[in-house]
Amino acid sequence: MNIAFVGLGIMGSPMAAHLVRAGFTVVGYDVSAERLAALAAIGGKTASGVAEAVAGADVAITMLPDSPQVEEVAFGEDGLLAHAKPGLLYIDASTIKPETSRKVAQEAAARDVGVLDAPVSGGERGAVDGTLSIMVGGRAEDFQAAREILGHLGTTIVHVGPHGAGQTVKAANQLVVGGIYGLVAEAIVLLEASGVDPGPGMDVLAGGLAGSRILDLKRQSMIKREFAPGFRIDLHHKDMGIAVAAAREAGVSLPLTGLVAQLVAAAKAQGHGSLDHSALLKVIERINS
Incomplete structure (x- = not known):
């Protein structure tokens, strides 16, 4: 073939x-x-x-x-x-x-x-x-x-x-992935600000109900602030636009998706577009600096 x-x-x-x-x-x-x-x-x-x-x-x-x-x-x-x-x-x-x-x-x-x-x-x-x-x-x-x-x-x-259903499911995937990255970033910021070593802390989260593929693959690199692109912020920004547009077309309100889309947009605006989407951590850190 x-x-x-x-x-x-x-x-x-x-x-x-x-x-x-x-x-x-x-x-x-x-x-x-x-x-x-x-x-x-x-x-x-x-x-x-x-x-x-x-x-x-x-x-x-x-x-x-x-x-x-x-x-x-x-x-x-x-x-x-x-x-x-x-x-x-x-x-x-x-x-x-x-x-x-x-x-x-x-x-x-x-x-x-x-x-x-x-x-x-x-x-x-x-x-x-x-x-x-x-x-x-x-x-x-x-x-x-x-x-x-x-x-x-x-x-x-x-x-x-x-036709088109695969793209709608992908939009749903990307809004979930973006939301998880944002929450993992906030968890790291909370642990560090509280004087707790984020390494063991995130290991516990990964083994419990909060566990996810993102925690399995990215928690250590996020803690180390290593953001070599596996999937760039620029592309996730594009995908969140697709998700928001799909929600509008379907006539539904997705408030958390809207917030995540703005965080991803902020990452792009701050010059992190070429970094991995786990670099949402940079946005959460900047909010708290």
């Missing part, structure tokens, strides 16, 4: 690598020559553009920053839909607006191209380990066709509904 993979960043590169190791023919494209070289070094093939990557592909996967990039790749004159062969299955793993996913699916259907919106959760660690959680929107038959491929990328793979 030939797979085109467009977008070889922090998440896309290890995902594409898993597919190469699984024996698929993977043709990758990215704007970075360094990332293309890394794919070639492990046995993948590279393309000079989207059209070349998609030519002859049975499946195309994109992992891109935001809706404008997805629309450019999908709808461009030299883009995916213009050069896809009939019967192509297009899996978009980007985190974008639900309405963009629905728009792509509608245009693709006219070209006999199946589409799934399949955003992922688990960060860089999950991408590297192949343990991502993947929430999939689209037709049930396309989901079944993609199941084997997705199984090489994640361990929790769920068909959550029609």
Whole structure:
């Protein structure tokens, strides 16, 4: 099976690598020559553009920053839909607006191209380990066709509904993740201000009802103020905008989501956009300084 993979960043590169190791023919494209070289070094093939990557592909996967990039790749004159062969299955793993996913699916259907919106959760660690959680929107038959491929990328793979549903579930995921990061940050600030060693304190929290994947993976690095990006504040800021917009479209009030969105916006405004989203701790510290 030939797979085109467009977008070889922090998440896309290890995902594409898993597919190469699984024996698929993977043709990758990215704007970075360094990332293309890394794919070639492990046995993948590279393309000079989207059209070349998609030519002859049975499946195309994109992992891109935001809706404008997805629309450019999908709808461009030299883009995916213009050069896809009939019967192509297009899996978009980007985190974008639900309405963009629905728009792509509608245009693709006219070209006999199946589409799934399949955003992922688990960060860089999950991408590297192949343990991502993947929430999939689209037709049930396309989901079944993609199941084997997705199984090489994640361990929790769920068909959550029609086109756009995967993106709505991802928005819910991101509001929860942002909220947990904010509360973990506040717990660290409270412990330190009270003269309690946050190391043992957070170890106890991680083993109790307050335990979470974030506490498991990030409590030590947050205590040490190590914020190397696994998922950047800039991207979480974009995702919180999607969550707030989704709430407005659904006609519901999510007050805690609104507060978390403002904290993430503050992190970006304070110049922390390139840091990991655990850098919300910097915002809580600044409030208390």
